[in-house]
Amino acid sequence: xxxxxxxxxxxxxxxxxxxxxxxxxxxxxxxxxxxxxxxxxxxxxxxxxxxxxxxxxxxxxxxxxxxxxxxxxxxxxxxxxxxxxxxxxxxxxxxxxxxxxxxxxxxxxxxxxxxxxxxxxxxxxxxxxxxxxxxxxxxxxxxxxxxxxxxxxxxxxxxxxxxxxxxxxxxxxxxxxxxxxxxxxxxxxxxxxxxxxxxxxxxxxxxxxxxxxxxxxxxxxxxxxxxxxxxxxxxxxxxxxxxxxxxxxxxxxxxxxxxxxxxxxxxxxxxxxxxxxxxxxxxxxxxxxxxxxxxxxxxxxxxxxxxxxxxxxxxxxxxxxxxxxxxxxxxxxxxxxxxxxxxxxxxxxxxxxxxxxxxxxxxxxxxxxxxxxxxxxxxxxxxxxxxxxxxxxxxxxxxxxxxxxxxxxxxxxxxxxx
Amino acid sequence: xxxxxxxxxxxxxxxxxxxxxxxxxxxxxxxxxxxxxxxxxxxxxxxxxxxxxxxxxxxxxxxxxxxxxxxxxxxxxxxxxxxxxxxxxxxxxxxxxxxxxxxxxxxxxxxxxxxxxxxxxxxxxxxxxxxxxxxxxxxxxxxxxxxxxxxxxxxxxxxxxxxxxxxxxxxxxxxxxxxxxxxxxxxxxxxxxxxxxxxxxxxxxxxxxxxxxxxxxxxxxxxxxxxxxxxxxxx
Numbered sequence: 001x002x003x004x005x006x007x008x009x010x011x012x013x014x015x016x017x018x019x020x021x022x023x024x025x026x027x028x029x030x031x032x033x034x035x036x037x038x039x040x041x042x043x044x045x046x047x048x049x050x051x052x053x054x055x056x057x058x059x060x061x062x063x064x065x066x067x068x069x070x071x072x073x074x075x076x077x078x079x080x081x082x083x084x085x086x087x088x089x090x091x092x093x094x095x096x097x098x099x100x101x102x103x104x105x106x107x108x109x110x111x112x113x114x115x116x117x118x119x120x121x122x123x124x125x126x127x128x129x130x131x132x133x134x135x136x137x138x139x140x141x142x143x144x145x146x147x148x149x150x151x152x153x154x155x156x157x158x159x160x161x162x163x164x165x166x167x168x169x170x171x172x173x174x175x176x177x178x179x180x181x182x183x184x185x186x187x188x189x190x191x192x193x194x195x196x197x198x199x200x201x202x203x204x205x206x207x208x209x210x211x212x213x214x215x216x217x218x219x220x221x222x223x224x225x226x227x228x229x230x231x232x233x234x235x236x237x238x239x240x241x242x243x244x245x246x247x248x249x250x251x252x253x254x255x256x257x258x259x260x261x262x263x264x265x266x267x268x269x270x271x272x273x274x275x276x277x278x279x280x281x282x283x284x285x286x287x288x289x290x291x292x293x294x295x296x297x298x299x300x301x302x303x304x305x306x307x308x309x310x311x312x313x314x315x316x317x318x319x320x321x322x323x324x325x326x327x328x329x330x331x332x333x334x335x336x337x338x339x340x341x342x343x344x345x346x347x348x349x350x351x352x353x354x355x356x357x358x359x360x361x362x363x364x365x366x367x368x369x370x371x372x373x374x375x376x377x378x379x380x381x382x383x384x385x386x387x388x389x390x391x392x393x394x395x396x397x398x399x400x401x402x403x404x405x406x407x408x409x410x411x412x413x414x415x416x417x418x
Numbered sequence: 419x420x421x422x423x424x425x426x427x428x429x430x431x432x433x434x435x436x437x438x439x440x441x442x443x444x445x446x447x448x449x450x451x452x453x454x455x456x457x458x459x460x461x462x463x464x465x466x467x468x469x470x471x472x473x474x475x476x477x478x479x480x481x482x483x484x485x486x487x488x489x490x491x492x493x494x495x496x497x498x499x500x501x502x503x504x505x506x507x508x509x510x511x512x513x514x515x516x517x518x519x520x521x522x523x524x525x526x527x528x529x530x531x532x533x534x535x536x537x538x539x540x541x542x543x544x545x546x547x548x549x550x551x552x553x554x555x556x557x558x559x560x561x562x563x564x565x566x567x568x569x570x571x572x573x574x575x576x577x578x579x580x581x582x583x584x585x586x587x588x589x590x591x592x593x594x595x596x597x598x599x600x601x602x603x604x605x606x607x608x609x610x611x612x613x614x615x616x617x618x619x620x621x622x623x624x625x626x627x628x629x630x631x632x633x634x635x636x637x638x639x640x641x642x643x644x645x646x647x648x649x650x651x652x653x
Contacts, residue, residue, distance in 0.1 A: 251568050301570060309567045312574050316560060319481065360478065362557070368564045 002113040002202055003106075009096045009114070016092050019118040020052035021045060021142055026098075026107030027128035028061035031070055034128045038074040038093075041126065044138025045091050049146070055092045057114050058128075059107035067128070068095045103213030105206075108220075112198040122146045124153075124192045132240040133190075140234035140285050141192030148284075151229035153192030154183045154221060156283065157239040161385060161393040162295040165378045166257060168397050170349055171218060174261060177404035177411075178272040179225040182280045183233065187217035187257065190236065197229055214253055215260030222261075226268040235285030240293065254374065255367045262356040262367075273412060278405055299379045306376030307333045309369075316369040320355035321348065329373065340380040342403040347410065348373055354414035442522075449518040456514025464507035471499035483553045544593035551589020555582045580619055587612060 005013070023041040027034055038056060045054040058071040072095050094114060100106035108125060115123045122145035126133055144150040167187055175186045193201075201223065206212070211219045224231050265272065310333035317326055325347050332340060352370050356363055385393050471477070480486045480498030489501055516534050519527040559582035566574035591608045 251565075305567065305570050308570070308572065308574065312563060312567050316564065358478075360481065361560075365560055365564055368568060371568050 002116065003099055003109050005113060006096050009094055012094055013114065013117050016055065016118060018053065019055045019120050021049055021054040022057060022115045022118065022120045022123040023138060024057045024059060024108065024111030024123060024125040025128050026059050026104050026125065027063060027067045029063045029065045029067060030128040031065040031067045033131060034067050035070045035074060037126060037128055037130050037133055038071045040133045040135055041138055042074060042091050044135035047135050048139035049142065053089050055094060055118060057111050058095045059098045059110040061102055061107060062097060071095050100207055101212035105212035105216035108216050109207055112202045115195055115198040116202060120195045122192065122194060123198055126190045129241045132238050137190065137236050140236060141190065144232050144234065144284050145192050145194050149230065150232045151194040151197045152224035152231045154231065154233050155185050155188035155190045156233045156235045157185055157188060158237060158290050159239060160293065160295045161390055162297050162382055166254060169374065169377055169381065170258060171261060173401035173404040174349060175222060176278045176401050177408050178265065178275065179222065180275040180278045181225050181231060182278055183221055183231065186221040189217055191220060197224060200227065210256045210260050214256035218257060218260050219264065222264045226271045232282040232284060235283060235287045238290040251368050251371050254371050255364055258367050259363065262353050265353060266357055297382050299382050302375040302379035303338050305372045306338065306379065309372030313369050313372065316361065319360040320351045320366060322351065325351060337383050338376060338380050339384065340377045342400050343407065345377050346403050346407045350407065350411040350414055353411065357415060445522050448521040452514055452518040452521055456511050460507040460511040463510055464503045467503035467506055468499055471502060476502065483557060485553050485556060540597055544596045547589055547593040547596060551586055555585035558582065558585055583615060
């Protein structure tokens with residue numbers, strides 16, 4: 001069901017009538033960066049799609065730093081220096097607050113609703129804290145939908161080897177093993193999708209769940225994969241954000257993302273149970289190397305938390321892990337330096353997925369108890385790949401993803417056993 | 419002559435006993451029958467409940483709610499379904515015992531049965547309070563334990579145990595208050611016990627947990643400052 005739109009937005013939509021393309025920018029206090037993002041979007045639309053009617057939508061969560069005003073003040077026409085042709089129509093701008101559960105998902109819902117009202121053919125959503133976005137991103141996210149009839153364009157970024165550790169150790173390999181398609185950044189944050197898929201998203205009754213918060217990215221990707229929409233990837237280069245909210249709680253973020261993955265496993269059980277193996281999806285763009293910002297990691301703290309959990313959280317982990325896996329995990333506390341082997345880590349994730357499905361403990365507590373294991377695995381990965389280059393690390397992550405595929409029968413077995 | 423007197427006395431005694439027995443015997447028999455029926459019903463109920471609760475997944479619920487852990491703490495090693503079945507069977511048996519006593523039609527038994535029945539609702543509410551307290555305390559204990567471990571606090575178990583004990587004491591005091599067992603004694607005991615626990619913890623914290631105390635105080639002092647950023651991007 002579509003969310004209610006502001007009367008002012010309703011009037012704007014009537015004036016615009018129809019549009020071909022839409023770029024959505026969800027925001028909350030992003031005044032430092034959103035001007036750059038909106039200018040890149042406007043320039044990308046004007047440069048790469050001059051013959052199409054286009055709209056930029058800023059869906060804001062109640063910013064108090066002037067974010068919506070900044071978007072409203074951005075010139076729709078791109079600077080002449082980057083244009084090849086003059087655009088035939090202006091890029092419209094809609095700046096609106098969203099309603100519902102505070103979070104990125106609710107912001108997207110408003111964007112989907114506007115896309116449906118305007119009958120757009122292709123949409124893209126980009127994060128408002130991006131520093132590395134260029135007009136080329138808009139072409140790469142919208143082009144495959146507009147010209148090649150794809151329904152969903154997932155981003156492919158170059159990231160530092162320690163960047164995106166939840167993605168690398170859980171979300172990417174698990175999604176790949178479950179649905180059999182290789183989408184390297186399933187929670188990348190910047191996506192392209194068709195109007196058809198936006199309408200499909202709107203129909204789903206998920207807008208009061210964690211999907212409305214951090215879970216939206218994995219939900220969009222999984223829905224596109226599991227409901228058999230045409231999916232591809234676009235290489236966008238490096239992803240550099242503004243410094244993130246320092247107060248963000250890792251455990252809360254972890255729970256929202258992982259619970260979304262596990263909830264989707266429940267929804268698409270019949271779909272993933274029959275899938276074996278995994279294959280690549282088509283890639284658009286031109287992969288190239290870029291310099292990446294270094295990432296400092298406090299491995300000592302991660303190991304300390306893991307080791308403490310190995311003695312203190314045994315009684316909680318018992319609900320999720322088989323006795324032999326629990327013994328193996330707790331034995332790791334004495335290993336110096338810490339090393340969590342791939343097969344054991346995969347069994348841990350599958351064990352928690354099954355325990356979550358069968359609600360062996362209150363679900364939030366169960367997932368929060370997985371955080372120290374994740375930190376242990378991350379510390380192990382950092383120590384193991386300290387001297388490796390980006391390609392070696394990518395091979396290492398691919399090997400982990402294959403382990404998830406190999407052990408999928410174990411997941412099926414755990415899932416079925418009460 | 420003495421023989422006649424003795425024979426009369428014995429005859430009178432026997433006659434009296436026969437009379438008493440004919441009056442009291444059926445009641446005694448009824449009591450025995452009620453007790454036997456009570457044992458059978460309680461046994462059957464325990465058996466049926468244990469199986470039904472297991473099939474309904476009560477043990478998993480008890481595990482989730484922390485009830486199993488609380489039962490383990492008080493020394494019950496079996497399944498939660500077994501404990502509930504046994505508890506229910508005991509209550510049913512107690513009911514039959516009261517009925518049996520009532521069947522004797524003695525003043526003492528009548529008073530006992532009447533008092534027991536008037537006290538039963540309070541006992542049941544107190545039992546429910548204790549069960550609820552055990553479940554809630556178990557849930558809170560696990561939540562505190564996980565949060566403390568994730569925050570890297572070295573005394574996570576101590577904190578979790580304290581949270582659980584405080585809640586168990588609180589619910590125990592509420593249950594006893596509901597039973598009306600010496601309210602003044604309970605209040606004094608609760609105050610002494612609670613104060614003692616807090617004092618012991620303060621000593622333990624100050625002596626054994628100096629590092630933790632320092633870390634917590636440093637955290638509190640840093641609260642006004644902008645938080646340090648975690649350099650790792652997890653998503």
